[in-house]
Amino acid sequence: MTKHIVREWVELISDPISMGNQDQRVFENADLPAVIDKLSVTIRLKIHKHEPHYATIFHKGTNTDIRTPILQLTPNKSKLHAKFTGNWTCSAGIGELEDGLVVNKWYHIAYTLSDPEKRLDIYVDGEWVGFYCIQNVKTQKVIFNNGPFYVGRSTTHHIGFSGEICNVRYFNWRLSAEEVKEDFFDEFQKKPIVYGSRIALVHVSTRKYLSTKKIQYDLGPDNQQYMNKGFTNDEKIAGFL
The missing domain is CATH 2.60.120.200 (Jelly Rolls)
Incomplete structure (x- = not known):
């Protein structure tokens, strides 16, 4: 059976x-x-x-x-x-x-x-x-x-x-x-993004992270970060604080 x-x-x-x-x-x-x-x-x-x-x-x-x-x-x-x-x-x-x-x-x-x-x-x-x-x-x-x-x-x-x-x-x-x-x-997805939040962008398949200048994320021994010059005002308005 x-x-x-x-x-x-x-x-x-x-x-x-x-x-x-x-x-x-x-x-x-x-x-x-x-x-x-x-x-x-x-x-x-x-x-x-x-x-x-x-x-x-x-x-x-x-x-x-x-x-x-x-x-x-x-x-x-x-x-x-x-x-x-x-x-x-x-x-x-x-x-x-x-x-x-x-x-x-x-x-x-x-x-x-x-x-x-x-x-x-x-x-x-x-x-x-x-x-x-x-x-x-x-x-x-x-x-x-x-x-x-x-x-x-x-x-x-x-x-x-x-x-x-x-x-x-x-x-x-x-x-x-x-x-x-x-x-x-x-x-991580359950936590709301509010003013002052620190966020990390991650690609799910590769687990590579995007970081901003002078910010380091403690995200594990295989953490790979890429530098970004910053967000524009339009991007901030869209929710990237």
Whole structure:
């Protein structure tokens, strides 16, 4: 019988909240969109310091062996460590990405997982940065669970992070690369432009930014800026303040 599911998502945390490494937010499985064989989680995260241990960002499951999904930061360098439970191991996924997170800087992170596609993908600020593929596609499967979804500290052995988090979203499908970019830019689009606002113009596909003289935008390690002499009065009237 073919499985059908309605695409649903929920924003579990909206406004920024501060988290210590012992803090947690718990969401019961019944309060989440029903998952069959795919899911995605997107978050905005700012860490205040590098922890000397694995720091959990989020984890769904009842113990350390049941963890689909789990996203952690590696000790001292805060590299993303993304895993899930399979029918052949409790620790499948990405051991660590090449670059660690910088302290006191906001990031948008997306974790997408699909058993039919047999893959896990990680995005940072809308950019695809890592993936893991299941090799034995006929026999190896992702094991999803009905446990709680934790943000921050989860089980006894999963200590959390020190920092801030917001816009935690849980989806019951695997987001495409285009949907991840839409989620990344979504919060910027919600903010109204008013007199005195500082704005940045971005090309969605290339993620290249247009900057004005003497203004530098903190927009990530791959930020590429181009200089502009300024706007005319007509352009200012049209809404470029």
